[in-house]
Structures are given as C-alpha cells and as structure tokens.
Amino acid sequence: MRLARPVRPLLLAMATAAALTLTACGSDSGSGSGAGAKPGTPRTGGTVTYALDVEPTCFDLQVNPQGITGDIERGVVDSLVTIDAKGAFHPWLATSWQIAPDLKSYTFKLRDGVRFTDGTPFDAAAVKANFDRIADPKTKSQYAATLLGPYAGTSVVDPHTVTVSFSKPFAPFLQGASTPSLGFYSPKSLTQGPDALCAGGSSIIGTGPFVFSSYTKGQSVTLARNPSYAWAPQGSAHTGPAYLDKVVFRFLTEDPVRAGAVTSGQVDVATSIAPSDARTVQADRNLRIQKVEDAGGSYSIFLNTTRGALTDVRVRKAVQLGTNVDQIVKTVYFGQYQRSWSPLTPSTPSYDPTLRDSLRFDPTAAGKLLDEAGWTGRDAQGYRTKDGKRLAIDWPWNPPHTREQRGVVGQAIQADLKKIGVDVRHPALDIGAYVALAGTGQYDFYDFSWTRFDPDILRGFFNSASLPSTGGQNAANLRDPKVDEWTDAGAATLDRAKRDALYAQVQHQVVLTDAAVLPVYVPTKLVAISTHVAGLTVDPNGKPLLYGAWRS
Amino acid sequence: MTSAAAPAVGEVPPDGPEWPGEPASRGRLAGPARTIGVVLARRVAAAAAVMLGAATTAFVALHLLPGDPVAIILGPSTMASPQVRAQIRTDLGLDAPIVVQFLRYLGRLLQGDLGRSYQLQQPVSALIGDQLAPTVQLALAAIAVAVVLAVVSAVATAGQRPALRAAASLWELVTVSTPPFWLGILLLTALSFRLHVFPVAGAGGFGALVLPALTLGLPVAGILGQVLREGLETALEAPFVTTARARGLSQTAVRARHALRHAAVPLVTLSGWLAGTLLGGAVIVEKVFARPGIGALTLQAVGSRDMPVVMGVVLLSALVFVLLSTVVDLLYLLIDPRLRSDRGAR
Numbered sequence: 001m002r003l004a005r006p007v008r009p010l011l012l013a014m015a016t017a018a019a020l021t022l023t024a025c026g027s028d029s030g031s032g033s034g035a036g037a038k039p040g041t042p043r044t045g046g047t048v049t050y051a052l053d054v055e056p057t058c059f060d061l062q063v064n065p066q067g068i069t070g071d072i073e074r075g076v077v078d079s080l081v082t083i084d085a086k087g088a089f090h091p092w093l094a095t096s097w098q099i100a101p102d103l104k105s106y107t108f109k110l111r112d113g114v115r116f117t118d119g120t121p122f123d124a125a126a127v128k129a130n131f132d133r134i135a136d137p138k139t140k141s142q143y144a145a146t147l148l149g150p151y152a153g154t155s156v157v158d159p160h161t162v163t164v165s166f167s168k169p170f171a172p173f174l175q176g177a178s179t180p181s182l183g184f185y186s187p188k189s190l191t192q193g194p195d196a197l198c199a200g201g202s203s204i205i206g207t208g209p210f211v212f213s214s215y216t217k218g219q220s221v222t223l224a225r226n227p228s229y230a231w232a233p234q235g236s237a238h239t240g241p242a243y244l245d246k247v248v249f250r251f252l253t254e255d256p257v258r259a260g261a262v263t264s265g266q267v268d269v270a271t272s273i274a275p276s277d278a279r280t281v282q283a284d285r286n287l288r289i290q291k292v293e294d295a296g297g298s299y300s301i302f303l304n305t306t307r308g309a310l311t312d313v314r315v316r317k318a319v320q321l322g323t324n325v326d327q328i329v330k331t332v333y334f335g336q337y338q339r340s341w342s343p344l345t346p347s348t349p350s351y352d353p354t355l356r357d358s359l360r361f362d363p364t365a366a367g368k369l370l371d372e373a374g375w376t377g378r379d380a381q382g383y384r385t386k387d388g389k390r391l392a393i394d395w396p397w398n399p400p401h402t403r404e405q406r407g408v409v410g411q412a413i414q415a416d417l418k419k420i421g422v423d424v425r426h427p428a429l430d431i432g433a434y435v436a437l438a439g440t441g442q443y444d445f446y447d448f449s450w451t452r453f454d455p456d457i458l459r460g461f462f463n464s465a466s467l468p469s470t471g472g473q474n475a476a477n478l479r480d481p482k483v484d485e486w487t488d489a490g491a492a493t494l495d496r497a498k499r500d501a502l503y504a505q506v507q508h509q510v511v512l513t514d515a516a517v518l519p520v521y522v523p524t525k526l527v528a529i530s531t532h533v534a535g536l537t538v539d540p541n542g543k544p545l546l547y548g549a550w551r552s
Numbered sequence: 553m554t555s556a557a558a559p560a561v562g563e564v565p566p567d568g569p570e571w572p573g574e575p576a577s578r579g580r581l582a583g584p585a586r587t588i589g590v591v592l593a594r595r596v597a598a599a600a601a602v603m604l605g606a607a608t609t610a611f612v613a614l615h616l617l618p619g620d621p622v623a624i625i626l627g628p629s630t631m632a633s634p635q636v637r638a639q640i641r642t643d644l645g646l647d648a649p650i651v652v653q654f655l656r657y658l659g660r661l662l663q664g665d666l667g668r669s670y671q672l673q674q675p676v677s678a679l680i681g682d683q684l685a686p687t688v689q690l691a692l693a694a695i696a697v698a699v700v701l702a703v704v705s706a707v708a709t710a711g712q713r714p715a716l717r718a719a720a721s722l723w724e725l726v727t728v729s730t731p732p733f734w735l736g737i738l739l740l741t742a743l744s745f746r747l748h749v750f751p752v753a754g755a756g757g758f759g760a761l762v763l764p765a766l767t768l769g770l771p772v773a774g775i776l777g778q779v780l781r782e783g784l785e786t787a788l789e790a791p792f793v794t795t796a797r798a799r800g801l802s803q804t805a806v807r808a809r810h811a812l813r814h815a816a817v818p819l820v821t822l823s824g825w826l827a828g829t830l831l832g833g834a835v836i837v838e839k840v841f842a843r844p845g846i847g848a849l850t851l852q853a854v855g856s857r858d859m860p861v862v863m864g865v866v867l868l869s870a871l872v873f874v875l876l877s878t879v880v881d882l883l884y885l886l887i888d889p890r891l892r893s894d895r896g897a898r
Contacts, residue, residue, distance in 0.1 A: 057671040065627075140640055195668075216844065218683065218848045219844050254839065254842070256740075257737070257841075264746075266752050400855045431855070432618045435620065
C-alpha cells in the first residue's frame, strides 16, 4: 500500500485558500480582485440572495445529473476529500487515506465527531449506505454512479475506517469523491424513499455548514446556518460555523430578468450573466463580475468519423481550418469568452497548452484539402460536389437544450463553411427527433460541453469502448487504438507526470492527427456579485462556496 | 327586439344541445328539482366525455412524436448506463405495448390517480394542487384588470368625439399586438429595475402580483375593449335609449344601466373563452416573472416530455373550459332576462 500523505501544515492550507481564490476570478484580468481578497474582517449574520438560471428537477444529488443541484447543495453535504486548483487532494471528512498500488481499493480514516444535522453520527456505515445506494441500479443514478465507475463495494473496517473497492484500477475516484455528487446524506434520510429526497426541503440532510430548510417550487430554496459545524475542509479560510445566517437561491431563468434583479439590488449575486449584459453589470459600481471558467470539456463540435464525407480525414481537417473560430467566439460572446484549442479547458488538470495556435483559420488550405479529397465539382448553389453528390454535413440541434447563444455560433460556422463550398444543414429539432438521430448516429456534427475537473473525461469522449451505440459519449465514433491505450492508461495511474504526458498525447492525437473534434470556446460563468458580499469563492469543481462568504 | 340584441342572443347556442328546451320537453310532471338534476347529470356526463377525449388526444399525440421516451427523459447529454436505462423503462411501465399503457393510465385515472411525474418524481395531483393557487390568483387578477380596463375605456369613449375614440382604439391595438414576453420585460425594466416600485418576481404579496397581472391582462383588455365599445355604440343607437332618455335618465345612467347590459353578452362570451386561454399566457408570464404556477409546470413538462404531468395539465385545462362554459351560460341568464323567459315559454 502506498500512503498518500495528506499535506497538513497551516502554511500549505493558506496557499490552497489563496489558490482557490485565484481560480475563482478566472484568468481574466478585467474582472478585478478576487472575492476573498477584499479587505475587512468577516462578520457573522445576514442573508445572501443568489439568483440561479436553472431550477433543478430533482434535489437528490445521487440521482439527478444536473450541475445546478450540486451548486445548491455544496453547502449542505460534505465530501471525503477536497481538491485544490492544482488537482491535489486534502482531508475533509476523511483525515487520511491509503490507495492500493493496483488502484483497486481506497481506505479512508474518517474524522471523529462529525454529525449529520439530524443528530446521526457520520461513520463508516454512513459512507457504505450512501455509496451502495448510488451504485444500486434501482436508484437510477444518472451521474453520481459514473463517478463510482467500476464500483465493487464498500466494507466497514471499524466505525472510523472504510474501504471502497473497484473491479478495475480506478484513478479518477478521488476527484469524484471531492464533488457534491458523492457527498453524504444522513442514512436516516436515505430510507425515506426517492420521492422525499427528490422533493428537496428538510428531507435533504447532510453534515454541511448549511441546512436545507425549505424549497418552494418555481421560486426559491432557503438554506440556514448549521450552528454546530466544526469540520471545514482543510485549506478553508476559517473554521467553525458559516458566517451567513441564511442563503436564499432564487430561480430567475430569464437572462435579462436576472441581470435586472442584480443591478437593481433585488438579489446580491446572479450567476450566468449573458455576455451581452456584462458591460452594463461591469459599469455598476455596486457590482463586480467574477469570471469562472469551467473545468472539463470545452464546448466542441465532434466530427463523426464514420459517416459520409467526414470519413475522410482531409475533409475533417478542412472543416477545422475553414471555420474562423476566433472571430466567431469574439463576436458572439462580446469578447467575454476564450476560444479553445483543446477538447479540455485550460483549468482542467493535464490540459495541454502547446495546442495553442495549432489550428489557424486558413480557408485556402481548407479548399486545397477538399480538392485533394476529390470534392472538386461545383453545383448551381456553389457547393462542392464529387460524382454529382453535394458535400453536405448534417448537424441537428435541439433549441431547448441549447445554452449560451450556441444557435448563433452554429449559424456562423454554417456561413464560414459555405464559403469553402460545404453545405452544413443545421435543422432545429424537437427533443424526441433529436435523440432519435443522436442515438442511431445519423449526424455528422455533434456538439456539447462537459464540466468535470478531471482529464479522464477524454476516455468518455474518445475511447472506442464509449461509442454512442452503447450509451457512451464518443460522438465522433472514433476508433483509434492509440487513443484507447493512452486513455485507459491514464485511468490506471495517479502519477501526475505520467498522466500529463498521456493526456497531452491524446489531445494532440484527436485534434491534429484524427481531426475528430473542433474545439470552440471555454464555457464560462459570469457571476455578478454585490460589493456587500465578500469571501464568496468557487471550488475547482466549479461549485460556489458559501461557507466563507459574509456580508460586509 | 332591437336589431342590436339579435346577434347577442345568437351567441347563446355554443352549448346548444345540452341545455335549451330539452329538459322541459322530457320533464313532464317533474318538479324543478328533478329538472335541475337531469341537467346536472347531462353536464357532468358531457364534461367527462370532453375530458376523456382530451386525454386520449394528448396521449396519442405524445406517442406519435418520434424518439425513445427513456432517451428523452434522460436528455441529450447523459452518462446514464444501460442498466439505468433499463431500470427506468421497467419502473415507468414503458416496456408494455402502447394500448396496454393507455388502458393502465385510464384505469388509474378512474381511481383518481393521475400518476407520478417522470422528471420530478412527485405525484401529479400533488404537483398540480401545489401550483394551482398561484396561477388561479394570477388569472383572476388578470381578468379583473382586463374587464375593468375594458369597461372603463369602452363606456368612456363609445359614441364620443372621434379623437377620443381613436386614442382608445390605438392603445387597444398596441396592447393586443405587443408580444406578452416583451411587454413583461418592458414593465419589469421600467417599474422594477429602474423605479423600484414593484419586486422583480415571486409569489409573495400583492406587490409581486401587479406586474404579472398587467402583462397577462393588458392584451385581453385590448380585445374586450374593442368588442365592448362596438356593442355599446350599436346599443346607444337603439330606440330604447331614446325612450330611457325621454324618461329623464342621465346620459351616464343610460350607458351604465341600459346600453352596457346589452353590450355585455358578447363580452361575457369572450371573457369566458379568453379566461380559458389565460393558461397559455401564464406559461410566458410565469417564466418572465419567475412565478411558480401551472404555466411554469407545463413548460417544464412539455420540454422534457414528462407524460403524466402533460396529461394532468391537459385534463385540468379541459375541466377549466367545461366549468367556464357553464359559468358563462349561467351569466347569460343573469344578464338577459329574455333568455330566461324564452326557456320558460317552450
């Protein structure tokens, strides 16, 4: 057994806190100082009203896959470990842990004296009850179960020691264990049945600094301070209970309404400000904008390598070179979002910065590649043809599941590719027709982004064991033995240098050699925060940390 | 009979078959209680038929749309494993043939069970029960806004100087033509974000109801105002108005007491119909103002094709339309005594 020694000294803890604050304000210099850097001593008391753009359909973190559920409940449940911006793990509910050399089992020493807010002690049995429930197919977990991967079971060694086992080496586990999705509900609340947990409110019982006190459908969620909280994650700026008495999350799904509510002072924080409203918010002296760049998968277009003209790698490369991504991202997002060069975003561990500038807009080169591929003819509308067939690309989309003006990005790409003679058909479909096409691979382009602070998502995106026909995410239908080998090897090691090398190879291979993906932009949350609110930070998993926030 | 009243009476037949005449012709020696009982029974049976038809149509329509229900429930970007998919399919009974699914649904419906939401995991009856009050509140407030504005504007301007009429017509035209979504954002920007008169959203208190009720009620007020003014003007030209004036009644009394009554029948017909359509308007208003309610629930359910909730809302709106048409029929009798005597005469 290898001992992963948790870093303990206070100095390191401070460094972690500083790092967290830095991530919180993102890489943009225009956003001003980080929230935690505000001068003044924290004050106890007060309420913060936080406007969200999405209302969860279900509050059960173990079942519901929506990221917003984790945003709301990050303050309600605690996790075994916490992760810093560099991807290192630190103690939280687990004081130390040992990882078997084959990465098939993880043994955690649990912190003593932790209690759920219903009075139940947090112990090894609670860990087992939660993980077993997530892995049980009857729970129908749509996301948390994937974080447990090849879960084999949890065994209680003694009340404060627990071993989690997997049937295959599973390196991404600790990252998963740091997210709210693998946070802990009171074993008592787990027996209430799935409806009670889904309905939110007081049936959601965790060990966190806040208690889920009420939910009004269509309106708001209220969290109240847990006065007996004394087990903050290592690296927090303070210990003991949270400063705020209450946090009220309000659901304002319309962008202009959210922006109006925060500029008129009716809410203190508003997430997901539309880039078009960013300037108005920035001009307001009572507000500042925190830019949070998601870790995980960039918003990318995956090029189906097994259908029609795109089976030819030259056509895929032509698509990459013929799209003026720089211009599109700058125009559509008012210069607020970064264009992306890799299927991973820059804040994800093992992101490869050397891909920068690797795909320069070059319509001439794109045209040449299409000529080489035999698409030399032209039809009446000016589109390229080969053997009398037009060079057409199908890119279905579903407006209700499309965020952030991606429809406009689609139109711009369509216009760019038209100039090199490619006909992109971009029909808006209802959800039923859309999933019917997606499930059977009847598309040439497929676009999405994905939030997770772990490069292992590349295995889901490009490993041939993850084809859409088997319910996977490999939308490009890529079957590259090298990519399979590297992504499998990455999931089987915790050695940071090895992972960096492996994932750099994967990123180069899928972008440049296979041309299976066209990265577009780095998904970014613009959070407007009132100057009355200080200490609000965001963890590397992208979840807001209200524990350290106070009203100044 | 005046020429003005004739078209108004013509408005009655919408509910034709069940009501006029028939009970009396069958009632022989029966007392009024028996007649009312028969009428009620027919009404209930008709309502049940309407609701069954609505449920069947909705069920068939939703199943004719393409796509695997489980894939739709999970949404386009999902990591759910095949086991999870299979479990969902079994739990929701989606593995049975559609006819069996429909019969099961009807069976549960007869026991008063509307089923459980696929997405929200809650009983549909509880969801609708919780969300109904804010929507009813909003709809009533909007109808009140619409009727008051329409009546005031029509009574004040009917038959008056052309400039006044033109101004009234213009504002009616503007409210009818403005998309409610935009109207809502405009009202919010002006009265909430700039002037801080009303809160942005929520269901708490009277203040939060004003802007949504205006957004929903203004376009309806526009339509009602136009119809009412036309009716009023026709009525004001009728001979009975001259008679009333000759009896020494003031201009205002003639308008409010006599002419308005004549013009009110089409107003009631339209209000009934418009009140039914307010559910559709509530979808937009509840979204813009972040209010809870049936509209917000419907939007969420339709977007994710949450069958039991969609069916529940369809049944609810069918019920609302049936109830409204009954209320409208009763109001006709209240407004127009001739209809009452007509029935007695047959």
